Amino acid sequence: MTHSATSFKVDYYQFIGVDGHPVPGVKVPAVAQDFDRLKKLYELMVKTRIFDKKAIALQRTGKLGTYASCLGHEAAHVAIGAAMREEDCFAPMYREYGAQFYRGVEMRDVLMYWGGDERGNDFKKAKHDFAWCVPIATQCLHAAGAALAFKLKNQPRVAVSVVGDGGSSKGDFLEAINAASAYQLPLVLVIVNNQWAISVPRKSQNSAATLAQKGIAGGLSSIQVDGNDLVACLWAMDEAIEAARSGQGASVIEMITYRLSDHTTADDASRYRPDDEVDAAWEREPMIRLRQYLTHQGIWNESLEQALHETAQAEVQASVDDYLAQVDTQPQPASAMFDYMFDSLPHDLAEQRAQAARFEDEGGQH
Amino acid sequence: MADITLIEGVTMALARAMSEDEDVVILGEDVGVNGGVFRATAGLQAKFGAERVLDTPLAEVMIAGMSVGMAAQGIKPVAEAQFCGFSMPMVDQIMCHAGRMRNRTRGRLSCPMVLRFPSGGGIHAPEHHSESPEALFAHMPGIRVVTPSSPARAYGLLLASIRDPDPVIFMEPKRIYRWQKEHVEDDGEELPLDVCYVLREGTDITLVSWGAMIKETLAVAEQLKERGIHAEVIDVATISPLDMDTIAESVAKTGRCVIIQEAPRHCGVASEIAAGLADAGFTVYWPL
Numbered sequence: 001m002t003h004s005a006t007s008f009k010v011d012y013y014q015f016i017g018v019d020g021h022p023v024p025g026v027k028v029p030a031v032a033q034d035f036d037r038l039k040k041l042y043e044l045m046v047k048t049r050i051f052d053k054k055a056i057a058l059q060r061t062g063k064l065g066t067y068a069s070c071l072g073h074e075a076a077h078v079a080i081g082a083a084m085r086e087e088d089c090f091a092p093m094y095r096e097y098g099a100q101f102y103r104g105v106e107m108r109d110v111l112m113y114w115g116g117d118e119r120g121n122d123f124k125k126a127k128h129d130f131a132w133c134v135p136i137a138t139q140c141l142h143a144a145g146a147a148l149a150f151k152l153k154n155q156p157r158v159a160v161s162v163v164g165d166g167g168s169s170k171g172d173f174l175e176a177i178n179a180a181s182a183y184q185l186p187l188v189l190v191i192v193n194n195q196w197a198i199s200v201p202r203k204s205q206n207s208a209a210t211l212a213q214k215g216i217a218g219g220l221s222s223i224q225v226d227g228n229d230l231v232a233c234l235w236a237m238d239e240a241i242e243a244a245r246s247g248q249g250a251s252v253i254e255m256i257t258y259r260l261s262d263h264t265t266a267d268d269a270s271r272y273r274p275d276d277e278v279d280a281a282w283e284r285e286p287m288i289r290l291r292q293y294l295t296h297q298g299i300w301n302e303s304l305e306q307a308l309h310e311t312a313q314a315e316v317q318a319s320v321d322d323y324l325a326q327v328d329t330q331p332q333p334a335s336a337m338f339d340y341m342f343d344s345l346p347h348d349l350a351e352q353r354a355q356a357a358r359f360e361d362e363g364g365q366h
Numbered sequence: 367m368a369d370i371t372l373i374e375g376v377t378m379a380l381a382r383a384m385s386e387d388e389d390v391v392i393l394g395e396d397v398g399v400n401g402g403v404f405r406a407t408a409g410l411q412a413k414f415g416a417e418r419v420l421d422t423p424l425a426e427v428m429i430a431g432m433s434v435g436m437a438a439q440g441i442k443p444v445a446e447a448q449f450c451g452f453s454m455p456m457v458d459q460i461m462c463h464a465g466r467m468r469n470r471t472r473g474r475l476s477c478p479m480v481l482r483f484p485s486g487g488g489i490h491a492p493e494h495h496s497e498s499p500e501a502l503f504a505h506m507p508g509i510r511v512v513t514p515s516s517p518a519r520a521y522g523l524l525l526a527s528i529r530d531p532d533p534v535i536f537m538e539p540k541r542i543y544r545w546q547k548e549h550v551e552d553d554g555e556e557l558p559l560d561v562c563y564v565l566r567e568g569t570d571i572t573l574v575s576w577g578a579m580i581k582e583t584l585a586v587a588e589q590l591k592e593r594g595i596h597a598e599v600i601d602v603a604t605i606s607p608l609d610m611d612t613i614a615e616s617v618a619k620t621g622r623c624v625i626i627q628e629a630p631r632h633c634g635v636a637s638e639i640a641a642g643l644a645d646a647g648f649t650v651y652w653p654l
Contacts (some may be wrong), residue, residue: 046603064468089439091435117472118471118472119472121470121472121474121489122471122472122473122474123474124586126440127474128438128439128475130438130475131470135458135462138431138458138459138462140431141428141430141431141432141434141435141459142431142432142434142435142438142463143435145431145432145434145435145437145439145441145443146432146435146436146437146438146439147435148435148436149435149436149439149440152391152418152441153440159435172427172431175423175425175427175428176428176431177425178423178425178428179425179432182422182423183420240517263476295507327637340468340469340471340472340473341468341469341508342531342532343468343530343531346510346607347560347605347607348610349607350609
């Protein structure tokens with residue numbers, strides 16, 4: 001060797017420890033004192049977890065096709081949503097409900113989507129956000145394209161996408177990093193590293209010390225944060241989005257968390273994952289930590305917690321009732337499968353649509 | 367104005383579309399300073415700037431995926447795959463997203479993008495430079511597949527494809543990029559999509575083809591004429607959706623039909639046309 005061509009490091013940030021106290025010796029960012037914001041996000045985390053539990057129950061009772069739980073990811077997810085402006089663009093994967101609820105996507109929409117009804121993707125708010133995206137990591141390039149569109153149109157908007165630890169292995173993710181670097185895009189790519197890609201553990205994706213360093217390879221600012229520490233997630237997102245909006249380029253944030261649930265309701269994690277690992281992960285989960293922190297700060301107490309659970313339960317139940325009513329009383333006709341294929345229906349689909357409508361009129365089941 | 371070739375018709379349509387709509391953006395490998403390896407985008411970066419004629423990193427999935435993202439957020443991307451074989455990494459983004467954006471969101475988002483690439487063989491190029499993947503793309507719901515066979519149709523159909531509010535795969539028959547020249551007025555007039563073009567009227571047999579094979583098909587029609595057989599020649603032009611009405615009407619008139627296809631036979635466009643003719647009551651003999 002004659003000289004080092006480059007060197008890099010990946011910083012890890014945790015501000016609120018597992019005990020709910022600020023980490024000793026670490027300078028805590030101002031957002032840790034923004035109690036209005038933290039309280040609001042805690043409330044959203046609780047509501048999201050109650051929704052999550054209810055959605056699984058719906059699937060278990062045959063009222064939902066399948067469902068991808070967000071249990072344990074709540075801090076990471078709500079931080080992503082809370083750091084974005086309304087006009088920014090979110091390209092989710094498929095379990096970031098906390099981020100989407102913050103942006104105005106309705107619980108009923110989530111249920112409709114997982115119930116197989118495309119109307120769940122017709123958001124009433126966040127109307128420019130992308131829909132849920134099941135082909136892994138492909139959404140990263142949609143966000144990169146959105147970011148390029150904003151840049152070309154001189155709009156001060158930022159695109160944000162999320163990928164998992166498994167998704168970080170895909171070319172789409174790496175090509176999004178590369179594009180963000182080539183075009184200096186206003187883009188934030190978040191790796192929500194929950195340690196498991198269905199049954200494949202993080203270590204089987206690759207032997208790199210971090211996933212964040214993939215961003216560094218592409219020339220992006222890249223860090224790791226404790227994905228169970230809302231303050232760290234929020235601070236990192238705020239910083240990355242501000243940098244992107246002010247023309248300083250894209251970032252990669254790896255949020256280290258843990259998938260406390262099965263991959264989806266179609267999965268059984270006990271087949272491949274030791275119980276003691278899950279038990280240990282529960283010790284680090286984000287909700288109790290934040291609640292303790294807010295309690296220590298005098299912001300939260302048991303009666304607020306009680307009241308929150310009651311209102312959240314009622315809100316979730318109302319959404320479920322709304323979903324079930326829509327499914328039962330207003331199913332889409334079979335012909336609706338053709339109606340949104342094109343701006344105006346081509347002749348061949350018009351013919352097929354007429355056949356479907358005729359079949360239905362004659363009493364065929366849909 | 368001098369007569370132009372098919373590829374010059376492409377360039378002229380791109381320039382026209384960019385002039386009339388500032389949201390039209392070209393992206394691809396070597397499309398900028400170099401003007402594309404076939405020169406389809408020659409001069410466009412100089413005219414419209416590097417922000418509207420974007421050289422991309424060498425990453426086909428990125429080109430397709432970002433085009434989907436741009437198209438959903440107010441830009442009209444006209445992406446280029448350098449060769450037909452290099453469109454294959456893009457299939458995931460085209461099949462799973464470009465064709466489904468509107469349907470998936472019940473019309474909330476859409477994907478008005480064009481993916482252009484030189485298609486077909488016959489230029490003594492290596493593997494992955496000679497594919498005819500029209501049937502592959504035609505099988506994808508939500509996608510139009512268009513291929514011109516003359517300078518005028520290159521201009522008119524590409525303009526229509528760029529203005530169309532839905533995704534279009536625009537396959538350019540590279541073997542006839544410079545085969546013929548004709549006068550094409552740069553008047554911004556598009557040609558209709560979703561219809562076949564009757565290039566030559568006849569009474570005895572219908573010859574159906576598209577893309578570069580139109581060259582041979584027209585030559586055969588000329589040879590048949592010398593033998594007193596009057597062939598009707600149909601350029602399919604829009605592979606998907608397929609205009610079976612025009613083809614079936616012609617065959618009803620002539621009573622005979624031959625379909626000429628460069629692509630692999632199995633599950634091909636010719637098979638689809640033959641099935642359509644069978645459905646219309648004609649007897650189909652195999653092989654086509």
